Amino acid sequence: MDRNSIKEDGILEQYLLGELNREQRAEVHSILQEDPELKKHFSTMEADFERLAMENAIAPHPRVKESLEKALAKAETPPTQDSKVVPLKNNKRSYFYAAASLAAIFLLSSFWLYNQWQSSEENLQVLQNKTSDLQERLVTLEKNYEETNGRYQTINNPNVIPLLLTGNQVLPGSRAVAYVNHRTKQVVLNPQGLPALESDKTYQMWADVDGVMINMGVVPIDEELISLKYIDKAESLNITIEPAGGNDHPTVENLISNVYL
């Protein structure tokens, strides 16, 4: 494409009428810029076409202008913004709002679920505590029951002989009950009726076998039943007051009670 071909080949007319592609337009434009004479020729052609258009003008109905005024009044956006862009932006915005709403819903439901989970967790913890508490109590109760039952079995048995040891002049009014089972060779004592002693003293039980006092064990008074040593062929049971920790031989003057078997 050069100056002559543009002029002779009808390219300038096509350029004016908008028939050329972008590349060709740029080429013609740059040639026109460098060639004042050709540019003048083009300007004349433009003027002729414009005059042709003016001669064949048809006045549009005034409503077109009114409608244009309304359309422009609506279009407060800058002229550089293509109207097609607006819905796209709105779209983007509405997508954004949709996403934000979903995120908010997700956040709220997560928060709610988290709260639910936390309170469930708390409830579970309370229940677990209660359960373990109950379990402990059950164990204690079972233990107590077994103990009580054991004691009951020990004393409420046809083979058991209950013996009441009442206090003598040394400790009048005191009393203890011994349960002796010769078959199982067991002796238990209920010391609840014995009065409390000074801290350096203790009760001790003895079995008399052929005139010899044999130690059966010390008697703490803070227990309900005390198991003691069973002594074969014992003729009597005796309780003395001895120094704390017990004695090897009974202090006879401190004998407070005895009972014959």
Next chain:
Amino acid sequence: MKKTYTDKQLIEQLQNDNKSALFELYNRYSGALYGVVLRICGDENKAEDLLQETFLKIWQKIHLYDPDKGRFFTWAYRIAKNTTLNALRNTKDLIQNEDLSVYESKSESETPDYSDLCGSIKKLDSHHQEALELVYYKGLTHREAHEEMGVPLGTFKSYIQQALRELRKTYQKELFLLWLLIETMG
């Protein structure tokens, strides 16, 4: 008296978002552009919409207009023509999908009076008139128009050039007469 601005001034105002400049340009060019749009599309209602669309595009795209590349009217003419051709292309597609025969008979029956041209072009030879009409008032490209006329592309191009030359002579003669008139009166 209302001040008269040049096109250049109006375009500068329009490029600075002055809407009233657009209406001034509308007053100047809407008739010439409507003549083009209406002749291409052949339907008044549609042509009115397309004319409005054309001026909205001018408003939206005025920052793209470069006076170095040509006159404002040339630029506006291209917008009007392309807007109209695009609209017709879309309608044609729709109608052809339904029933081609209906469209063809309709377009023939609606051939309006305003397709007639007037002014200096009427003084040209008929083949020159037709050539100019096809490219300027039917919106055909050179390639489409030469087929329409049934002449080779080269011949068609020379028709256009000759037509323009003849048109130029008429305008110059008119200018001369006008000058003579003014001189005589003076």
